[in-house]
Amino acid sequence: MFSKACEYGLRATIYIAEQSLSGRKTSLKEIAGSIASPESFTSKILQQLSRSEIIHSDKGPTGGFSMNPHQLETVKLSSIVAAIDGDHIYKGCGLGLEQCNEKKPCPLHDQFKGIRDELKSMLETTSVKELALGLKGGLTMLKR
Amino acid sequence: MFSKACEYGLRATIYIAEQSLSGRKTSLKEIAGSIASPESFTSKILQQLSRSEIIHSDKGPTGGFSMNPHQLETVKLSSIVAAIDGDHIYKGCGLGLEQCNEKKPCPLHDQFKGIRDELKSMLETTSVKELALGLKGGLTMLKR
DNA sequence: ATAATAATGGATAAATTTATCCATTATTAT
DNA sequence: ATAATAATGGATAAATTTATCCATTATTAT
Ligand code: FES
Ligand code: FES
Numbered sequence: 309m310f311s312k313a314c315e316y317g318l319r320a321t322i323y324i325a326e327q328s329l330s331g332r333k334t335s336l337k338e339i340a341g342s343i344a345s346p347e348s349f350t351s352k353i354l355q356q357l358s359r360s361e362i363i364h365s366d367k368g369p370t371g372g373f374s375m376n377p378h379q380l381e382t383v384k385l386s387s388i389v390a391a392i393d394g395d396h397i398y399k400g401c402g403l404g405l406e407q408c409n410e411k412k413p414c415p416l417h418d419q420f421k422g423i424r425d426e427l428k429s430m431l432e433t434t435s436v437k438e439l440a441l442g443l444k445g446g447l448t449m450l451k452r
Numbered sequence: 453m454f455s456k457a458c459e460y461g462l463r464a465t466i467y468i469a470e471q472s473l474s475g476r477k478t479s480l481k482e483i484a485g486s487i488a489s490p491e492s493f494t495s496k497i498l499q500q501l502s503r504s505e506i507i508h509s510d511k512g513p514t515g516g517f518s519m520n521p522h523q524l525e526t527v528k529l530s531s532i533v534a535a536i537d538g539d540h541i542y543k544g545c546g547l548g549l550e551q552c553n554e555k556k557p558c559p560l561h562d563q564f565k566g567i568r569d570e571l572k573s574m575l576e577t578t579s580v581k582e583l584a585l586g587l588k589g590g591l592t593m594l595k596r
Numbered sequence: 597a598t599a600a601t602a603a604t605g606g607a608t609a610a611a612t613t614t615a616t617c618c619a620t621t622a623t624t625a626t
Numbered sequence: 627a628t629a630a631t632a633a634t635g636g637a638t639a640a641a642t643t644t645a646t647c648c649a650t651t652a653t654t655a656t
Binding site for chain 4: 335336337351352354355358365366367368369370371372373
Binding site: 455456457490491492493496510511512513514515 | 645
């Protein structure tokens with residue numbers, strides 16, 4: 309469904325959100341450890357998220373990653389997926405035609421569009437914060 | 453969503469079904485031309501589909517690919533996706549955890565499961581034949 | 597039997613994604 | 627100023643996916 313990079317990005321952001329909700333900054337090391345992802349690869353992804361203003365980063369001692377109140381309030385999963393995987397999943401044709409086109413649909417268009425649009429709307433309406441709250445409450449987990 | 457191999461496999465199978473419904477065998481060359489896919493890569497995929505008994509192939513002159521009445525009647529999209537991409541898309545965790553687990557869910561589980569299951573059921577209920585009929589009727593297309 | 601034809605299968609190559617390494621930059625505390 | 631710390635960014639490497647090439651096999655028609 310999503311690329312590895314995107315999966316790590318989603319998990320990392322949810323973890324950072326949880327920590328921020330508890331008033332803590334967190335480091336690359338701690339994040340990678342908490343979501344079971346390769347540290348240096350995760351670093352690249354956090355850089356992308358930081359440049360996309362989805363998370364915030366500080367250098368130096370006492371530095372680390374965090375989300376500010378505005379980010380916690382506004383960031384939806386769709387922003388993360390778009391930043392890392394692009395919008396192919398939202399707009400792409402299920403059979404891989406160059407672009408999806410209502411007027412010249414592929415044979416799967418009718419059946420596929422509904423599901424693709426539901427996925428889109430789920431990602432657009434689900435906030436990182438609400439998922440972080442489930443994590444915080446111990447109801448859910450980010451690694452096996 | 454699906455791998456390139458799987459997209460080609462779906463398009464190829466729908467094309468073969470259309471031809472078989474019209475009583476024609478079709479060759480690798482014709483298939484690749486009709487679905488705009490790389491010929492030799494498509495060949496590998498057709499081999500997989502043939503081994504999985506999703507399509508039928510004949511060697512030699514007058515040879516080619518086709519679907520027999522039984523295949524036309526029973527093959528669903530889910531068989532093709534399973535044969536090429538495996539069952540990850542049906543069973544996998546949206547956040548990439550090793551396995552999806554109701555009892556120890558990831559934060560996205562509740563929102564994701566519904567969509568994943570809908571996709572699964574769409575693929576399991578949609579037959580290649582019905583998509584081929586739309587193609588045949590000129591309502592849909594397999595390349596841009 | 598022979599030639600022609602079309603799929604098959606094995607060996608590679610190219611492209612992309614995933615992952616690692618390490619020097620540099622910014623920041624903090626002493 | 628200096629040392630310590632943590633993110634950044636660039637250069638690569640490993641792994642996987644996508645793609646190509648070509649000799650072999652099976653089949654058909656002559
Ligand atoms: S054209 Fe294929 S999904 Fe719309
Ligand atoms: S545990 Fe992640 S989708 Fe079920």
